[in-house]
Amino acid sequence: MLRIAASHRLARWLGAAFLATLVAAAPTRAQLTIEIVGGAGTAIPIAVVPFENEGAAPPGLSSVIGADLARSGLFRLVDDAGIAPRPYRGEDVRSADFRARGADAVVVGSARPLADGRVDVKFALVDAVKQVQLAGMSYVVTPAQLRATAHRIADVIYERLTGDPGVFSTRIAYITKQGARYELIVADADGANPQTVTTSNEPLLSPAWSPDGTRLAYVSFESRKPVVYVQSLATGQRQAIANFRGSNSAPAWAPDGRRLVVTLSKDGGSQLFLINADGSGITRLLTSPGIDTEANFSPDGQSILFASDRGGTPQIYRLNLASKAVERLTFDGSYNVSPRATPDGKGFVFVRRDGGRFMIGTHDYATRQEQILTQGPLDEGPSVAPNSRLIIYAAQQGGRGILAAVSSDGRVKTRLVSPAADVREPAWGPLSR
Amino acid sequence: MRKWIIGAALLVLVAACSSTPDKGEVPVEERAVTPDATTSGTTTSGATTTGITGTATGMPTLHKDPTNILAKQRSVYFDYDQFVIKDQYRSMLEAHARYLQANKGLRITIQGHTDERGTREYNIALGQKRADAVKKTLLLLGVTEIQIETVSFGKEKPRREGHDETSWAENRRADIVYVGE
Numbered sequence: 319m320l321r322i323a324a325s326h327r328l329a330r331w332l333g334a335a336f337l338a339t340l341v342a343a344a345p346t347r348a349q350l351t352i353e354i355v356g357g358a359g360t361a362i363p364i365a366v367v368p369f370e371n372e373g374a375a376p377p378g379l380s381s382v383i384g385a386d387l388a389r390s391g392l393f394r395l396v397d398d399a400g401i402a403p404r405p406y407r408g409e410d411v412r413s414a415d416f417r418a419r420g421a422d423a424v425v426v427g428s429a430r431p432l433a434d435g436r437v438d439v440k441f442a443l444v445d446a447v448k449q450v451q452l453a454g455m456s457y458v459v460t461p462a463q464l465r466a467t468a469h470r471i472a473d474v475i476y477e478r479l480t481g482d483p484g485v486f487s488t489r490i491a492y493i494t495k496q497g498a499r500y501e502l503i504v505a506d507a508d509g510a511n512p513q514t515v516t517t518s519n520e521p522l523l524s525p526a527w528s529p530d531g532t533r534l535a536y537v538s539f540e541s542r543k544p545v546v547y548v549q550s551l552a553t554g555q556r557q558a559i560a561n562f563r564g565s566n567s568a569p570a571w572a573p574d575g576r577r578l579v580v581t582l583s584k585d586g587g588s589q590l591f592l593i594n595a596d597g598s599g600i601t602r603l604l605t606s607p608g609i610d611t612e613a614n615f616s617p618d619g620q621s622i623l624f625a626s627d628r629g630g631t632p633q634i635y636r637l638n639l640a641s642k643a644v645e646r647l648t649f650d651g652s653y654n655v656s657p658r659a660t661p662d663g664k665g666f667v668f669v670r671r672d673g674g675r676f677m678i679g680t681h682d683y684a685t686r687q688e689q690i691l692t693q694g695p696l697d698e699g700p701s702v703a704p705n706s707r708l709i710i711y712a713a714q715q716g717g718r719g720i721l722a723a724v725s726s727d728g729r730v731k732t733r734l735v736s737p738a739a740d741v742r743e744p745a746w747g748p749l750s751r
Numbered sequence: 752m753r754k755w756i757i758g759a760a761l762l763v764l765v766a767a768c769s770s771t772p773d774k775g776e777v778p779v780e781e782r783a784v785t786p787d788a789t790t791s792g793t794t795t796s797g798a799t800t801t802g803i804t805g806t807a808t809g810m811p812t813l814h815k816d817p818t819n820i821l822a823k824q825r826s827v828y829f830d831y832d833q834f835v836i837k838d839q840y841r842s843m844l845e846a847h848a849r850y851l852q853a854n855k856g857l858r859i860t861i862q863g864h865t866d867e868r869g870t871r872e873y874n875i876a877l878g879q880k881r882a883d884a885v886k887k888t889l890l891l892l893g894v895t896e897i898q899i900e901t902v903s904f905g906k907e908k909p910r911r912e913g914h915d916e917t918s919w920a921e922n923r924r925a926d927i928v929y930v931g932e
Contacts (some may be wrong), residue, residue, distance in 0.1 A: 521907035523871055543902040544875060565879050565903045568872045581876065582810075583901065587883065588876035609876040625873055632873060655873045669795070669870050676870070698870040741872070 328362070347467070361394040362479055365421040368398075369441070370406035370428035372644045379429060380441065382468035383475070385506060386486040386527055390476060390708075391730025396421040399676045408442030408451040408523060423452075425475060429464070438459055439473050443478060453478045465510065483656050487701045489747040490710060491515070491525040491534055494739035501739075502536060504551065507703075507746075509734055516549065516556075522570060525745045528575050528595070534745075535569035537580055546580050559597035568611050568621075571595075573619040579603065581611040590624060590637075604637060604644070616659050623647070623657035623666055634668055634681075647681065650688060654679075656698065660726070662706040669698050680726060691728040702726075710734075712742040770894060811854040814929050827885050829923045831866070832877075835883045844885070848892035855895065859932040861885050863903040866911075866919035871905055878903030881925045886898045 366384040381592040387393035387722040396419050398404070406428045416424045427441030430547035436458050443453040453474055459467050466487065473484030473510040488507045493500060512518035516522060520539035527534060528548075535548045544567045549556035560566040569577050578596055581588050590603040590610045604610055606628045613624040617641070622637045634648040634657045641659045653671035660666060665682040675694030681687075691709070708728060713722045719740040723732045734741070814821040824843040836844070851857055863878030882901035890896060890928055911918035 329783055521904075523875075523907065539904065539907065544904075565875060565901075567875045567903075581872070583879050583883070583903070588879050609873075609880060611876040612870070653869075656870045667753075671869070674868075676868070679821045696867070 335453075342673050344434075348434060352459060357642055360422060361392055363394045363396045363421050364423040364425065364479075365396040365398045365416050365419065365446075366425045367404055367406075367427075369426070369439075370404075371431070372427075372429050372431065374431065377465070379427065379441075379464060379471070380425070382465055382508075383425060383472045386469060386472035386484075387475065389508065389732055391725055391732070392476075392480055406442075406443050408454055411444045411446070412440075413444070413449045423475075423479060425471075427471070432458065437464060439464070439467050439471075441658070443475050447487050465506075468505070469508075482707055483705045483747070483749065485705050485708065485746075487750045488704060489531070489750075490701075491527065491744040491745045491747065492741055493525065493735065494741050495521075495719070496739040502534070504534070504747075510718040513747055515551065515554075518694050525743060526569050526571055526578075527745055527747045528571050528746050529573055529748055531593070531748045531750065535571065537567045537569065546578075548578075548597075552580075557597060559595065560591075560600075565626045568613060570614045571617050573617060579613040579615065579622055581613065590622070605643075612656050617661050623658060623659055625655040634666070648688070656700060657681075658700050658702055660706040661704050667700045667702055667709050669700065678724065679708075689728060690732075691724045691726075692722070697722075699743050701744050703746050704749045708746075708747055710744040712744060726734045796870045811850070811857055813850060814857075815932075821850055823926045826924045827881075828920065829881055829925075831868075831923065832917070834880045835887055836884055844888050845892060848889050850892050851894045851898050852892075855898065858898050858900070860928045860930060861899060861901045862928060863901065863905075864908065864922055864924050864926070865906045866904045866922045867909065867914065868919070869906065871907070874905035875903045875924070876905075878905045878925075881923075885925045885927070 338358065364387060365388070366380045368378065372378045372380060374376040384395050388395050398419070401415045405426045407426060411424050411426060418543055424444045424446050425441060426444070427439065431436040432438055439457045439459060441455060442451055445452050446611050455474060457467050469486040472486040476482070476484030476486065486507055489504055490507055491502065491504050493502055498519055500518045500520065501514050502516040502522050502525055503512050515534065518528045518538055518540050523537040525534050525536040532552065533548055533550050535546060537544045538547055544565045545558050546560035546566045546569045547556050548559050560580050560582060562582055562584035565588070566580060566582055568581040569578050577592050578595060580591055580593055582591050585627050588609045588611050589606065590613050592601045592603055593599065606626060608627040610624055610626045614621050617624055620639055624635055624637065625632050629646060632655050633687050636645045636647055639708050648668070651670050651672050653669055656669040657666045658668070664684065665680060667680050670677055670679050670690060676696050676698055677690050677694045678692045678697050678700050679690040695710055696714040700709050701711070702709050708723050708725055710721060710723045713720055719742040719746050720736070721734040721741050723734070724730065728748060757922060759909045813819050816822055822841060827840045841928050851859065861882040862912030863880070865874040865877045869877065879901065882903055886901045909918070909922045
């Protein structure tokens with residue numbers, strides 16, 4: 319069930335934060351903005367106090383940290399207005415002030431300019447209930463790295479308070495369509511800093527991150543048919559790694575980053591092949607009379623999930639690469655496709671059609687339980703965050719494509735809205751190192 | 752500044768693309784070649800293609816004649832989630848088959864399409880299945896396999912953008928495209 323829990327005040331606050339980002343970063347395009355449409359009932363109330371001297375570096379460290387935490391749905395921001403003097407160090411936090419406002423945790427910090435132009439950023443996370451400092455770190459960075467530093471601080475806070483790694487420093491890739499113009503874009507996980515990676519007047523599809531985050535595989539129709547490319551993000555250099563007779567599509571990386579699984583029709587039908595990342599060493603994986611596609615490696619690299627109509631309707635199967643044994647995994651409903659293994663190895667997310675609606679669901683290997691997390695009507699293209707806690711996917715709103723995210727328990731929902739373009743095909747990048 | 756950087760990146764991209772074939776390291780197989788119409792025409796036997804090729808020189812151009820069935824009828828439509836070719840397309844496919852048999856130098860691409868329902872990648876596979884169904888019929892009618900490449904656009908290139916059955920029905924199809932067109 320979708321609960322409208324986020325306050326208008328928070329939404330306005332977030333809007334202001336993103337507007338500030340827009341001005342500061344001056345991106346070439348209108349970037350995605352985030353709306354929180356549902357939240358967990360157990361959100362941790364946290365106050366993120368404006369950092370000392372952060373005004374010198376827009377959009378402000380505390381704004382970025384607060385937006386990250388709020389967007390996860392696991393935190394509720396508590397206003398610190400009226401607390402004077404403002405604490406900037408952990409030992410200066412008077413817990414009673416924050417307890418009175420309902421905060422269980424407090425984040426304080428400072429940004430001190432150094433003589434060489436860099437900035438010394440310090441922060442502390444304080445448990446206002448137990449009155450102890452939980453985390454504290456110092457970073458010396460260039461002004462251009464301040465935003466990334468704020469994400470890193472949010473990651474530390476998230477991990478300290480929830481036990482899971484934060485994914486605020488990660489990036490996402492997605493496709494936009496504006497008129498007849500398609501763009502493959504890479505942005506920060508909060509939608510900031512969008513960078514165009516590839517532009518085409520023909521459709522782009524299925525971006526997939528290499529495990530080390532340095533390359534993207536994707537499908538381009540620029541030669542009037544689907545061809546799989548691998549492109550380096552650092553140099554922009556790319557190579558057609560699968561350009562065989564017929565259709566070439568659905569690339570997915572092996573965890574070692576050396577090979578991909580792709581769907582090719584070169585030998586008839588849509589069938590799965592392994593191919594090296596440089597396009598060499600093509601090997602057919604299976605032979606089936608029908609469709610095999612949308613393959614995805616398990617995190618241990620030992621099996622491959624895929625969608626197939628070999629049983630009459632499209633269902634999800636698992637291929638054991640060592641034994642070549644194939645096992646059917648979905649049985650409910652007549653259309654289960656787009657399996658994406660969760661990085662924790664415990665299951666996969668997928669798309670189910672039910673009553674004409676396309677919805678995102680999860681499948682748990684241990685219990686064989688499936689949970690449908692979204693309502694459709696045209697939800698597709700799920701991609702799981704590296705901490706397995708969030709799923710980003712493509713949805714339709716008002717006849718236009720948008721990106722949305724849902725927590726893996728279905729309780730927290732956010733929307734990433736672009737003011738101009740149709741947005742689709744999200745792919746969540748790996749944890750930064 | 753940022754625009755400049757992206758512009759530079761695009762230049763690098765273009766440079767990378769144009770230089771790729773020179774390196775000879777891309778295992779490109781059967782890249783959608785666009786043969787010169789004249790070349791393909793001269794490879795046909797003028798003597799055995801009377802009537803159907805239609806011109807004195809033996810140049811196969813009938814498929815470009817807007818009044819001819821070969822130009823007018825290029826699409827096979829399918830029911831939802833279906834790949835069966837209905838009887839109504841029999842005569843049209845027979846005409847294309849006769850023409851391709853008589854002009855072995857001609858190549859076609861069959862492009863499969865789906866309606867907007869279903870995921871993008873799965874619909875690529877569905878569109879491929881439709882294109883393959885048309886190819887199978889043409890093979891049974893005597894066309895040689897080398898003349899046909901089947902590809903899929905899935906739901907990526909709808910002819911009609913609407914979200915209703917009329918639009919969906921128009922988008923569930925396979926199109927015959929003569930290479931070089």
